[in-house]
Amino acid sequence: MQNTSTPSRPIATYRERLSPSLWLLGGAAVVAPMAALVFVQIDRALSLAIGVVVAVAVIAVLVGSAPVVEVRGTTLRAGRAHIDASYLGEPIPLTGEQARTARGRDLDPHGWYLIRGGIDGLVVVPNTDGDDPVTSWTISTRTPDRLAAAIAHARRAS
Numbered sequence: 001m002q003n004t005s006t007p008s009r010p011i012a013t014y015r016e017r018l019s020p021s022l023w024l025l026g027g028a029a030v031v032a033p034m035a036a037l038v039f040v041q042i043d044r045a046l047s048l049a050i051g052v053v054v055a056v057a058v059i060a061v062l063v064g065s066a067p068v069v070e071v072r073g074t075t076l077r078a079g080r081a082h083i084d085a086s087y088l089g090e091p092i093p094l095t096g097e098q099a100r101t102a103r104g105r106d107l108d109p110h111g112w113y114l115i116r117g118g119i120d121g122l123v124v125v126p127n128t129d130g131d132d133p134v135t136s137w138t139i140s141t142r143t144p145d146r147l148a149a150a151i152a153h154a155r156r157a158s
Helices: 022-029 031-039 044-064 096-103 144-157
Strands: 012-017 068-072 075-078 081-084 092-094 112-114 122-126 136-140
Touching: 012 144, 022 031, 022 044, 031 044, 068 144, 075 136, 075 144, 092 096, 092 144, 096 122, 122 144
Parallel strands: 112 136
Antiparallel strands: 012 068, 068 075, 075 081, 092 122, 122 136
16 A cells, blocks of 8 residues: 655745855865964974864854755744744845845844845845734845745745
């Protein structure tokens, strides 16, 4: 007999880790020679090993602590925050000058933000829950059209 049950865990329709840019990771790698210089008087081989370990550790922490944006089922997760899509309005994907303006002078003072430097795209989603003091969600993304489509799909499913 075949298993015809549906999976209990909904499949993610969108998932993105907002990892640091290559420029920031390259800048973090500069920590290696600085750490090595501290221990060079003790032992050159040890100082080289310590420098490499410190650089790998710093880069691992930067990548590992990067927030995740995910739409799974009818829930939008952005970093540690989450909201059901039934409370969201129509998402607005922005890039270029529109995204810079939305991150700057048009930033909602009562909104919730997950904004990362080095990531140009942005999605602004109104919050329609009257009991929630947060009026909108502003989320950085490298693919604003895909995130907006996933949120719209989750809204229809809820």
